[in-house]
Amino acid sequence: MRIAIVGAHRVGKSTLAEELLMNLPGYILEMEPYYQLETSGHEFSEIPTAEDFIEQFNYSARLVSKSEGNVIFDRCVIDILAYLHVIVPGMNIQLLFEAAQSVIAGIDLLVFVPIEEPDLIPCRQTDLPKLRSRVNNLLYDWIGDFGIEVIEVGGTLSNRRDQVLAKIS
Structure with a gap:
């Protein structure tokens, strides 16, 4: 099964992905494309740019397309595209969509981790809270448009983990 965990920044996607990995023997974890690209030497702009998100989008698409077996994706093309759309609202993204x-x-289950009220992981001003909120709202609008099974998780890490495990069992 291929599971993609999506959401805005600082909502707990990576933490959930790592928790699921510990509870799902035989799965591998594909870390967020940003970190994989950065590790391979790609230099991103200090302020996110359209080019940065297109690079991540393409990398994420390749990861999903070449994946086989049981994989957990920390971030996916959907949330990367949402960031691109929010930072460059006038850009025509129809082909990317x-x-x-x-x-x-190619994904079996989309796990959406939204910003919760109250916010479980408060954002500092340096974490671009307006961008985070806009991406979260856009993902709410989009997640049903992809024709795959979606689960929205919430609560503590153990609650989120248990929600996903119950869905896939």
Whole structure:
């Protein structure tokens, strides 16, 4: 089964992905494309740019397309595309959206980690809280548009983990 965990920054996606990995023997974890690219030497802008998100989008699409077996993806083309759309609202993303739909067809379960009220992981001003909120709202609008099974998780880490495990069992 291929599971993609999506959401805005600082909502607990990586923490949930790591927790699921510890509870799902035989799964591998594909870390967030940003970190994989950074580790391989790619230099990102200090302020996020459209080019940065397109690079991550393409990398994420390749990860999903080449994956086999049981994989957990920390971030996916959907949330990367949401960031791109929010930072460059006038950009025509129709072709990228269609590409995302094609890529997402290879995912079995989409796990959406929204910002909760009250926010469980408060954002500092340096964490771009407005960007985070806009991406979260856009993901709420989009997650049903991809034709795959979606679960929205909430609560503590153990609650989130148990929600996903119950869904896949």
